[in-house]
Amino acid sequence: MIKKERKQRLVYSILRLSVLPITILGIILTAYSQSSVREGMIFEVEKNLSGIAHNLISLYNMMDAGDFSYENGRVMKGETDFTSDYRLLDDIKNDTGADVTIFIGDVRCLTTLVNKEGKRLTRTRVNDVVRKIVLEDGEDYFSHNIDVVGASYFGYYVPIRNDDGRIIGISFAGKSVKSIHTSINYMMQGNLIICLFVIVLAGFLCNISAQRMVATIQGIKNYLARLAHGDFSHKMPEQVLERKDELGEMGEYALSVGYSLEEMISRDPLTKLLNRRAGRIQLENRIGQKSFTIVMGDIDFFKSVNDTYGHEMGDEVLCYVAGELRNMMSDIGFCVRWGGEEFLIGYDGDASLMREMLYCFQKKLQQKKFCHEKKEFTITMTFGVAEYGREEDFEKTIERADELLYYGKEHGRDQIVMDSVMAGAWKAGSLS
Numbered sequence: 001m002i003k004k005e006r007k008q009r010l011v012y013s014i015l016r017l018s019v020l021p022i023t024i025l026g027i028i029l030t031a032y033s034q035s036s037v038r039e040g041m042i043f044e045v046e047k048n049l050s051g052i053a054h055n056l057i058s059l060y061n062m063m064d065a066g067d068f069s070y071e072n073g074r075v076m077k078g079e080t081d082f083t084s085d086y087r088l089l090d091d092i093k094n095d096t097g098a099d100v101t102i103f104i105g106d107v108r109c110l111t112t113l114v115n116k117e118g119k120r121l122t123r124t125r126v127n128d129v130v131r132k133i134v135l136e137d138g139e140d141y142f143s144h145n146i147d148v149v150g151a152s153y154f155g156y157y158v159p160i161r162n163d164d165g166r167i168i169g170i171s172f173a174g175k176s177v178k179s180i181h182t183s184i185n186y187m188m189q190g191n192l193i194i195c196l197f198v199i200v201l202a203g204f205l206c207n208i209s210a211q212r213m214v215a216t217i218q219g220i221k222n223y224l225a226r227l228a229h230g231d232f233s234h235k236m237p238e239q240v241l242e243r244k245d246e247l248g249e250m251g252e253y254a255l256s257v258g259y260s261l262e263e264m265i266s267r268d269p270l271t272k273l274l275n276r277r278a279g280r281i282q283l284e285n286r287i288g289q290k291s292f293t294i295v296m297g298d299i300d301f302f303k304s305v306n307d308t309y310g311h312e313m314g315d316e317v318l319c320y321v322a323g324e325l326r327n328m329m330s331d332i333g334f335c336v337r338w339g340g341e342e343f344l345i346g347y348d349g350d351a352s353l354m355r356e357m358l359y360c361f362q363k364k365l366q367q368k369k370f371c372h373e374k375k376e377f378t379i380t381m382t383f384g385v386a387e388y389g390r391e392e393d394f395e396k397t398i399e400r401a402d403e404l405l406y407y408g409k410e411h412g413r414d415q416i417v418m419d420s421v422m423a424g425a426w427k428a429g430s431l432s
Contacts, residue, residue: 026199046142049156052098052173067162070104103170106131134159152177216240216247268337271322279336283394292388293354295345296401300380300413302341309372351387358383358416380414
């Protein structure tokens with residue numbers, strides 16, 4: 001099967017699926033919030049200016065209950081002359097930041113607005129739109145962008161009525177568009193910073209989550225890849241099995257598949273030890289290993305066990321020996337049913353330590369009593385031990401171990417024959 005080259009990393013795909021929608025949503029929310037801030041600010045400006053314009057009329061009424069009039073260039077309120085009295089208007093501007101004006105008719109008579117020379121902009125007139133809505137129709141009027149002697153203003157106009165209900169003038173409150181836009185932009189920048197922070201934080205958290213998810217998937221992938229190459233020694237990472245989500249379930253399913261495949265492909269159906277094919281894979285995985293020992297072992301006179309006690313008893317003997325060898329080599333090597341009553345042991349260490357373990361195994365085996373139809377018998381095993389040299393291949397090491405095994409078979413059995421003992425073998429019980 002041809003393996004396709006895949007250059008795209010899963011973490012980037014997950015980040016695109018998670019961060020991209022968040023980013024798009026963040027942009028939409030930012031744009032919406034910016035629009036909402038702008039509309040909200042304009043609404044607040046309108047409400048604020050409306051209050052100032054109405055309060056301006058109320059304050060003048062408190063100072064003099066009479067009607068406004070404009071006589072001989074003088075602004076009168078009842079009996080009070082306000083022509084040059086700007087204290088009230090200036091106080092309102094200082095307190096609120098808004099420019100205020102009193103129009104008599106359509107003429108600006110009292111105002112806080114000044115020109116470049118600092119002179120108050122009196123004797124100017126409102127435009128036709130304001131005149132129509134406020135003076136003629138008697139309605140309040142708010143403008144987002146009204147020209148006040150060359151400058152753009154947010155302006156609120158309120159009709160001034162005398163006691164008889166007749167409209168005599170206009171109360172105006174306004175703030176420059178520039179100053180309002182500065183405030184709006186300041187608030188929008190704050191919102192933008194918050195939105196960007198949320199997007200970055202969400203992206204960061206998504207990245208952490210994606211990295212963990214990909215690490216878990218990578219663990220499952222590596223496990224399955226080793227299975228695909230026939231290596232059943234690789235363990236599923238704990239971080240996969242500890243997860244409580246679907247990825248954890250995938251890991252458990254993959255593990256189950258591995259166990260099933262191992263049983264079918266790499267295990268001897270009777271003894272559950274590795275078969276020869278799986279044993280060779282284990283050997284290939286240890287090519288170049290600094291310290292490694294191969295042992296060939298054989299049950300002595302096994303044919304007579306089958307002939308005397310039957311094949312079922314022979315199978316029981318094989319399973320017992322296999323189980324004890326498997327327990328002995330747990331986490332330090334592996335055991336293979338090489339064929340019939342012959343076993344191969346791979347030990348991740350040197351030959352001297354292997355010899356000591358085999359000696360203990362032989363003593364235990366000698367003490368084991370097998371029983372068949374009230375008849376007891378014992379068995380022994382002979383072993384050939386060869387230490388792997390990195391300059392040779394494993395076939396050569398296996399051949400040496402096999403030669404040592406048959407040397408022991410020909411010289412009395414129940415022996416452990418070492419690489420260095422071709423001149424003489426030692427029997428179990430004479431460890432020296």
